[in-house]
Amino acid sequence: MMNIVLFGPPGAGKGTQAQKLVEKYALRHVSTGDIIRGEIKAGTALGRSVESYIQKGELAPDALVINIIADYLERNCADCPGIIFDGFPRTTVQAEQFDRMLADHNMKVDMMLSLEVPEDELVERLLLRGSTSGRADDANQTVIRNRIHVYNAQTAIVTDYYAAQDKYVAVNGLGAIDEIFARLCDRIDRHL
Ligand code: ADP
Secondary structure (H helix, E strand, O other): OOOEEEEOOOOOOHHHHHHHHHHHHOOEEEEHHHHHHHHHHHOOHHHHHHHHHHHHOOOOOHHHHHHHHHHHHHHHOOOOOOEEEEOOOOOHHHHHHHHHHHHHOOOOOOEEEEEEOOHHHHHHHHHHHHHHHOOHHHHOHHHHHHHHHHHHHHHOOHHHHHHOOOOEEEEEOOOOHHHHHHHHHHHHHHHO
């Protein structure tokens, strides 16, 4: 069983690469962003409570996101081949709590794969994605800049948490999708 934190700023390509990794390694994939968007679309109480954060490009509250993952683990950790966590943890508080939750299920994070992409490229990619994805938070340059600002201010530091456990692996996120995928696979294969 191999549990991977797929990490990187907004627009780094986590979702795209997660899908390919899921296929190749028969892992499961959980994206807190996808779950939150699903809740908003369905108009649930949870969705309504986070909508304003997402629209501004702010993070959802830690407790709420931690609950989403706790719930996911309850439902999915039995006989699971391994999970790719995409977009979680995004703060050190989330990372600490995550370790405790995993330990309760006799699980652990094996590695953090961090896609590194320069900021100008991120903005370009997100604007492009916004023109086709229908994601409101991708369509507006101010919201995009804020998401990157929030990433730099609150999320980037999570790499220190995993570096301290010797689990942080930086991967160049520039290039063709398949090139980046090959880099990720190489790091995973070395770990297996
Ligand atoms: P991206 O990384 O491309 O910005 P995501 O789909 O991962 O997109 O997340 C979309 C939004 O959902 C984030 O901007 C944030 O508001 C919220 N979100 C997702 N995951 C978390 C998390 N772990 N903690 C707090 N907020 C989150």
